Amino acid sequence: MDDLYYGDYIELDTLLNSQHPRSFDRMEDGNDEMLFIIIHQAYELWFKQMIFELDRVRGIFMGGNINDNAGEMGAAAHKLKRIVKILELVNQQVSVLETMTALDFLEFRNYLLPASGFQSKQFRLIEAKLGLKMEERHKREYYKHTRRGSLSEADMLEVTRAEGEPTLKGLVIAWLERMPFFDERYWAEYVSSSRASADKFWSDYREAYRESLSAGEGGRYAEFEKVLFTEGRGDLTPKALQAALFITLYRELPIFQYPFELLNTLSEIDELLSNWRYRHFSMVRRMIGIRAGTGGTSGAGYLEGTLSQHYAFREVTELATFLIERSKLPELPGALKDKVSFQV
Ligand code: HEM
Numbered sequence: 001m002d003d004l005y006y007g008d009y010i011e012l013d014t015l016l017n018s019q020h021p022r023s024f025d026r027m028e029d030g031n032d033e034m035l036f037i038i039i040h041q042a043y044e045l046w047f048k049q050m051i052f053e054l055d056r057v058r059g060i061f062m063g064g065n066i067n068d069n070a071g072e073m074g075a076a077a078h079k080l081k082r083i084v085k086i087l088e089l090v091n092q093q094v095s096v097l098e099t100m101t102a103l104d105f106l107e108f109r110n111y112l113l114p115a116s117g118f119q120s121k122q123f124r125l126i127e128a129k130l131g132l133k134m135e136e137r138h139k140r141e142y143y144k145h146t147r148r149g150s151l152s153e154a155d156m157l158e159v160t161r162a163e164g165e166p167t168l169k170g171l172v173i174a175w176l177e178r179m180p181f182f183d184e185r186y187w188a189e190y191v192s193s194s195r196a197s198a199d200k201f202w203s204d205y206r207e208a209y210r211e212s213l214s215a216g217e218g219g220r221y222a223e224f225e226k227v228l229f230t231e232g233r234g235d236l237t238p239k240a241l242q243a244a245l246f247i248t249l250y251r252e253l254p255i256f257q258y259p260f261e262l263l264n265t266l267s268e269i270d271e272l273l274s275n276w277r278y279r280h281f282s283m284v285r286r287m288i289g290i291r292a293g294t295g296g297t298s299g300a301g302y303l304e305g306t307l308s309q310h311y312a313f314r315e316v317t318e319l320a321t322f323l324i325e326r327s328k329l330p331e332l333p334g335a336l337k338d339k340v341s342f343q344v
Pocket of ligand 1: 039040043097105116117118119120123280283284287288292293294296297298299300302303306
């Protein structure tokens with residue numbers, strides 16, 4: 001009689017007794033508030049899983065000693081891919097809620113005030129753990145306070161704490177900066193087509209990049225110099241950007257397979273999150289037009305701003321600006337191809 005029972009294992013009673021539409025008391029047949037609650041709950045469950053995976057990936061990077069060839073690096077890439085799949089799924093869920101019309105929503109909207117998805121602690125935790133910084137936020141004056149419609153003090157504390165912990169972005173930058181493949185020992189036999197210099201490879205790459213630019217792109221070269229060799233971009237130092245570009249250029253080398261997958265997946269996560277922001281923003285405009293949100297922001301206008309601004313890995317994605325054709329890539333020295341180990 002002590003066999004585990006399905007409903008007990010997943011605590012189904014708790015789950016299924018957690019929907020309490022506030023407007024149902026006065027309605028005979030109910031309305032779409034049930035759908036509204038269930039959709040939000042489904043999102044929060046998936047947010048929970050995403051945070052769980054993000055923490056595991058951060059744990060892998062924090063453990064140090066990442067072997068990029070396999071093991072941890074493969075595991076990190078795999079967990080991030082799972083986040084991608086979850087995001088693809090939750091993006092589709094928007095259309096389920098869109099079966100509710102603006103008039104249907106008005107039947108119960110006032111019952112929600114001043115609650116809003118803006119108060120989703122888990123959503124903020126995902127943003128913080130990925131590495132989106134407070135100062136990079138659109139309308140950041142909306143965030144760091146606990147007045148009506150904002151996060152509770154306890155939730156705010158938790159989000160602030162997460163912002164102070166190592167973020168996935170910070171950890172990836174540190175990992176990129178530790179990449180050893182520009183050590184001189186790997187480059188002794190490199191045959192440079194230009195004059196030898198400490199960074200022969202990059203002087204060749206510079207030439208090839210300059211030649212690849214069309215007449216109208218003159219300013220691009222100066223930007224390339226600035227971003228990759230002097231100032232970096234955003235949080236990424238020139239060293240981290242060079243490593244990321246190098247991985248992207250030579251991703252066909254077996255040793256770069258997982259590192260490339262990882263970088264590519266970070267861009268994918270950014271893209272899918274922005275797809276979600278767009279779908280949510282469009283839905284909001286259909287539901288409430290340009291009215292203010294229940295959480296007290298300007299509503300659709302605010303959400304449109306987050307769409308163009310809230311990216312954690314923009315610098316990684318925009319590295320595509322500095323790529324050249326495969327056929328023009330400098331040939332790498334054998335020592336680098338054969339011996340480089342990313343045991344750091
Ligand atoms: C009828 C459907 C919905 C409407 C009209 C709506 C409206 C809004 C509005 C106006 C905001 C801006 C904050 C405010 O002033 O309230 C907002 C933010 C937000 N909503 Fe929704 N929402 C809807 C559905 C959802 C769903 C299903 C989710 C899933 C969890 C969600 C999650 C969020 C999140 C996370 C934010 C914060 C976004 C950010 O600050 O970047 N919303 N929502």
